[in-house]
Amino acid sequence: MASHEHNDDHDHPHHESHPHGVQEIEPGYYELMESAVRELLIERKMIGADEVRRQIEVLDSRTPALGSKVVAHAWTDPGFRKRLLANGRKACEELGISFYDDTQLIVLENTDKVHNLIVCTLCSCYPRPVLGLPPDWYKARSYRARAVVEPRAVLAEFGTQIPDDVEIRVSDSTAVVRYLVLPVRPAGTEGFSEEDLAKLVTRDAMIGVIPVQLHAGSAA
Amino acid sequence: MSQAENIVIRLPNDIGGLAADRIQRTDHELAPWEKRCHALADVLDFRKIINTEEKRRGVEALGSEWVGKLNYYERWIVAFATILFQKGLLTPADLAIRMDEIQKRWRDEAVLAKRGD
Numbered sequence: 001m002a003s004h005e006h007n008d009d010h011d012h013p014h015h016e017s018h019p020h021g022v023q024e025i026e027p028g029y030y031e032l033m034e035s036a037v038r039e040l041l042i043e044r045k046m047i048g049a050d051e052v053r054r055q056i057e058v059l060d061s062r063t064p065a066l067g068s069k070v071v072a073h074a075w076t077d078p079g080f081r082k083r084l085l086a087n088g089r090k091a092c093e094e095l096g097i098s099f100y101d102d103t104q105l106i107v108l109e110n111t112d113k114v115h116n117l118i119v120c121t122l123c124s125c126y127p128r129p130v131l132g133l134p135p136d137w138y139k140a141r142s143y144r145a146r147a148v149v150e151p152r153a154v155l156a157e158f159g160t161q162i163p164d165d166v167e168i169r170v171s172d173s174t175a176v177v178r179y180l181v182l183p184v185r186p187a188g189t190e191g192f193s194e195e196d197l198a199k200l201v202t203r204d205a206m207i208g209v210i211p212v213q214l215h216a217g218s219a220a
Numbered sequence: 221m222s223q224a225e226n227i228v229i230r231l232p233n234d235i236g237g238l239a240a241d242r243i244q245r246t247d248h249e250l251a252p253w254e255k256r257c258h259a260l261a262d263v264l265d266f267r268k269i270i271n272t273e274e275k276r277r278g279v280e281a282l283g284s285e286w287v288g289k290l291n292y293y294e295r296w297i298v299a300f301a302t303i304l305f306q307k308g309l310l311t312p313a314d315l316a317i318r319m320d321e322i323q324k325r326w327r328d329e330a331v332l333a334k335r336g337d
Contacts, residue, residue, distance in 0.1 A: 023252075023326075026323075026326060026327070027253070027322070027323070027326055029319075030253075030290075030293070030294040030297050030298070031253040032319040032323055033297045033298070033301060033315065033319060034253050034256055034257045034260065035253075035256075035319075036315055036318035036319045036321075037260070037300055037301055037304065037310070037315065039322070040310055040314055040315070040318055041269075041309075041310075046267065046269060046309065047263050047264070047267055047269075051263045051266075052256060052259045052260050052263055053259075055259035055260075055263055056255055056256065056259045058259075058262075059255065059258060059259060059262075100262065100266075101262065101266075101272075121234070121235060121236025121237075122233045122234060122236070123233055123276050123279070124292075125272075133250070133258065135245075135246075135247040136247045136248060137243060137245050137246050137247065139292060140244070141235060141240050142240040142241050142242065142243050142244065143243055144235055144236065144240075145236060145237065145238040145239070146239075146240050146243070147236075148236045148237055149236075158243070158245075172236065175271070175272035175273045176272075
């Protein structure tokens with residue numbers, strides 16, 4: 001864990017569950033506040049007793065592997081690619097990926113002329129149904145402040161050099177509109193199965209901070 | 221532009237385009253309570269009690285000092301509590317009493333668990 005400033009979104013050490021069901025470390029002030037708010041809302045029947053636990057299961061089921069599957073499918077099925085670019089949410093739902101929130105998804109296609117990058121300058125909006133929760137750096141001040149004004153410099157800090165003749169488009173997410181980058185399929189993957197292609201597609205490539213690389217994944 | 225104008229033009233969350241440090245590729249696995257807090261946010265949204273934009277504005281309304289001192293999910297839970305007070309769904313006393321009860325419950329259970337070891 002890298003050191004960071006106060007105002008970056010860094011959080012406390014984890015609490016392990018005690019075998020008897022009591023966690024070892026006494027819950028902190030804000031943890032007590034979370035438990036108290038939840039219990040009071042359940043008692044007053046404003047939320048269901050099991051609802052938070054069930055939503056944790058939903059959150060745990062969302063990982064970048066879902067996004068990778070979407071990207072690999074778009075690379076191998078031109079009809080799906082077209083539908084995905086026309087309506088991201090509908091196309092993902094076609095693959096069985098449900099949207100548990102009221103968000104729309106716009107899929108941005110990278111080409112040899114355009115490179116897309118996503119950010120949420122105001123907070124931390126992110127395509128959670130297809131990628132899970134965002135990494136801390138996505139929610140941190142540096143990325144949010146700089147991505148919209150100096151994307152080439154930001155990309156360089158991720159080790160990504162975009163040629164000058166490639167346009168960079170930065171899309172700023174909102175509470176109801178989220179983005180996902182459809183990266184360029186790397187050369188040399190012509191004979192790959194959809195499954196092997198999906199293994200190459202990383203979370204960071206779908207945010208747009210790195211390209212998909214042939215040697216980065218575990219596919220043969 | 222004067223310092224005073226800047227204060228009016230930008231609310232605390234509105235940082236797009238400002239100068240900032242190099243990117244540090246930080247990440248961490250959420251603590252159990254942080255994950256519960258995230259799930260609670262989703263449930264509050266589904267139940268139309270607090271939506272995502274209200275949550276964002278609620279965090280902003282904490283002001284830059286608190287936003288700077290609290291971490292991500294601490295800001296969320298404080299914002300939720302404040303919004304629930306404003307909507308008349310909870311009172312500060314309800315919350316304070318329940319927090320004390322939960323702390324006491326934890327301490328009592330910890331004593332029992334220790335005896336059981």
